[in-house]
Amino acid sequence: MIMNKPLSLLAVITGLCIAFLHHPLGAQTAMDADSNQAIFSEQDLAIARSLRAQGLEGNGGFDVVEELTTLIGPRLAGSPADAQAVEWAKAYLEKEGFDRVWLEPATFPTWHRNMEKATIVSPVEREMVTLALGFSPATPEGGVRAEVVMLDDYEALEAVDASQVEGKIIFVRNRMERARDGAGYGPAVRARSLGARIAAEKGAVAYVIRSIGTSTNRFAHTGSQRFDVGVRSLPAVAISNPDADQLERVMGLGEPVAMHIEVDAEFVESYTSHNVIAEITGAKYPDQVVAIGAHLDSWDVGTGALDDGAGIGIVTEAGRLIKSLDQRPDRSIHIIFFAAEEIGLWGGRAWAEKNKDNFHAIQVGAESDFGAGPIYEIRAKVSDEAKPVIRAIAEELAPLGIEFGGWGAWGGPDFRPAGAYGMAAIDLRQDGANYFDYHHTENDTLDKINPENMVQNASAYAVLAWLSAQSPVGFGSGPDLIGSN
Numbered sequence: 001m002i003m004n005k006p007l008s009l010l011a012v013i014t015g016l017c018i019a020f021l022h023h024p025l026g027a028q029t030a031m032d033a034d035s036n037q038a039i040f041s042e043q044d045l046a047i048a049r050s051l052r053a054q055g056l057e058g059n060g061g062f063d064v065v066e067e068l069t070t071l072i073g074p075r076l077a078g079s080p081a082d083a084q085a086v087e088w089a090k091a092y093l094e095k096e097g098f099d100r101v102w103l104e105p106a107t108f109p110t111w112h113r114n115m116e117k118a119t120i121v122s123p124v125e126r127e128m129v130t131l132a133l134g135f136s137p138a139t140p141e142g143g144v145r146a147e148v149v150m151l152d153d154y155e156a157l158e159a160v161d162a163s164q165v166e167g168k169i170i171f172v173r174n175r176m177e178r179a180r181d182g183a184g185y186g187p188a189v190r191a192r193s194l195g196a197r198i199a200a201e202k203g204a205v206a207y208v209i210r211s212i213g214t215s216t217n218r219f220a221h222t223g224s225q226r227f228d229v230g231v232r233s234l235p236a237v238a239i240s241n242p243d244a245d246q247l248e249r250v251m252g253l254g255e256p257v258a259m260h261i262e263v264d265a266e267f268v269e270s271y272t273s274h275n276v277i278a279e280i281t282g283a284k285y286p287d288q289v290v291a292i293g294a295h296l297d298s299w300d301v302g303t304g305a306l307d308d309g310a311g312i313g314i315v316t317e318a319g320r321l322i323k324s325l326d327q328r329p330d331r332s333i334h335i336i337f338f339a340a341e342e343i344g345l346w347g348g349r350a351w352a353e354k355n356k357d358n359f360h361a362i363q364v365g366a367e368s369d370f371g372a373g374p375i376y377e378i379r380a381k382v383s384d385e386a387k388p389v390i391r392a393i394a395e396e397l398a399p400l401g402i403e404f405g406g407w408g409a410w411g412g413p414d415f416r417p418a419g420a421y422g423m424a425a426i427d428l429r430q431d432g433a434n435y436f437d438y439h440h441t442e443n444d445t446l447d448k449i450n451p452e453n454m455v456q457n458a459s460a461y462a463v464l465a466w467l468s469a470q471s472p473v474g475f476g477s478g479p480d481l482i483g484s485n
Ligand SMILES: [Zn+2]
Pocket: 001, 002, 295, 307, 308, 341, 369, 370
């Protein structure tokens, strides 16, 4: 996932701050099936439990991510592989026999890299492992060579006087902290998403960051920068964490340090890709929709297995499990493969715009986009009336090791734009302690996925989607829910 826009950054910060307000579970775990029967029919509960059990016997959608990463591989939004992925996804979902499969357009600016190089040239010579950041402009041919100024973090960059960095290469060394819920990402990622434009304003000639990631391996972590037409930026690269350590040590020698940075990359003004949507048509309220999703695009390095091929597999398997029931759910269930998440949530924005006058009919949105770690808690942003229903759903998820985590959710990055219109949202929060070891690197490949965890995830999404579709009440939407996560 990305969280590079102010919109999503805010979501990360607010989401992560409240993550620690765990609701006491004592009263909840004392509830049993009987209390849930006051909310759901006996049959709906029996189906939920059977989905849970079936899910645990399935493969969690591992075959889906395996096929996606093998046949398509990396699929940067706007690249030829993106178009192939959309075509593959539509065919795949049709083959699976969903009631309806269709495409919805999303148009966005995009970018592609040709090459990047970052080298310490003095007082020692050392080539760094590096990746250009999304939307980095190219350097002049032959690159730029300049003295390096090292800054602690984004705040230091904002504070530094232009006279100190003019004509220099800025290196921001902030280090992302590891956390189960990814809490280290929000504070660290500003250096990536917004740093180069600040550096440009202050007259620097290139911008280098320590990778926003927790890996100690020699892989650089790329990721998007905020892009606005007409705002000047600088050639910008991330160096791997061990290389950043090396650069810090060289800076520590106390002599002037010079680097050479070269980037060749191209900006594409407008490209149209598609969200791919599969429907299980509701039997009673076909126009009301439970939306579960993941994003189909990935970065152009690795094969986008954890980010977000795993999510694509998980929600597809959840859909397959529900589709294989004899009975159709009351509300429709949509499985959404979002376009162009990584470079600015464009699929999520397009979906929100398309549905903006219709959010009363969207029961809830929940996206799987945090790798393939086990889910440990459910959080929800719903109306007060729906809260007992969420408690009951949490109770059905408890056997999967999932606890009720409290009120307040954003639904994942691609449902964030819809959240701005007050859509109800649920987060099934995954353990992401290792997620940022691989995030946006060449090392995000299929072998990093533990299929057992996907099984737990898919099982949980199936139970969640089914019971959300059978809920006796709407989860609510509108002004009351705006900003409440
Ligand atoms: Zn992602």
